[in-house]
Amino acid sequence: MKRSFGSYTHDDDIFALDTMACQSFFLVSWLHRHEGCCEELYYLTFDNEKRKLLDIKQIASGGADGDWQARSTMRLMKGGRVSAKTTAHNAISPRDVQPDGSILAYEHTDVVVKEFALNANGQINCVLKDSTRR
Numbered sequence: 001m002k003r004s005f006g007s008y009t010h011d012d013d014i015f016a017l018d019t020m021a022c023q024s025f026f027l028v029s030w031l032h033r034h035e036g037c038c039e040e041l042y043y044l045t046f047d048n049e050k051r052k053l054l055d056i057k058q059i060a061s062g063g064a065d066g067d068w069q070a071r072s073t074m075r076l077m078k079g080g081r082v083s084a085k086t087t088a089h090n091a092i093s094p095r096d097v098q099p100d101g102s103i104l105a106y107e108h109t110d111v112v113v114k115e116f117a118l119n120a121n122g123q124i125n126c127v128l129k130d131s132t133r134r
Helices: none
Strands: 012-021 025-034 036-049 054-067 069-074 082-090 107-118 123-134
Touching: 025 054, 054 082, 054 123
Parallel strands: none
Antiparallel strands: 012 025, 025 036, 036 054, 054 069, 069 082, 082 107, 107 123
């Protein structure tokens, strides 16, 4: 029998993908998959001595459900930084069209580029590099 973790349910899967030991903390990359449609990649840092959570950031995501889809691509930059580009597309669905023909939503694509870097204290710094909607 599968056990729930926190507020997660039997529809969720959580995987620790890798760990990296540093002098005063360690980094865990954590994949969360849920509902058969979506997944997010998180970086978590923990204090080496107290095993206390220092920081957590969502780095990338992907999936599709109904009228939207999203996908992240990542690449390693100089100095150990990670660049993540997430593209999310929302389409108009039949439920967005009212009987009078008016539309409650509109089709658009968002592209967000962020850079992530670890500092010496185990904090994950995030810098927004670009954000566009078309």
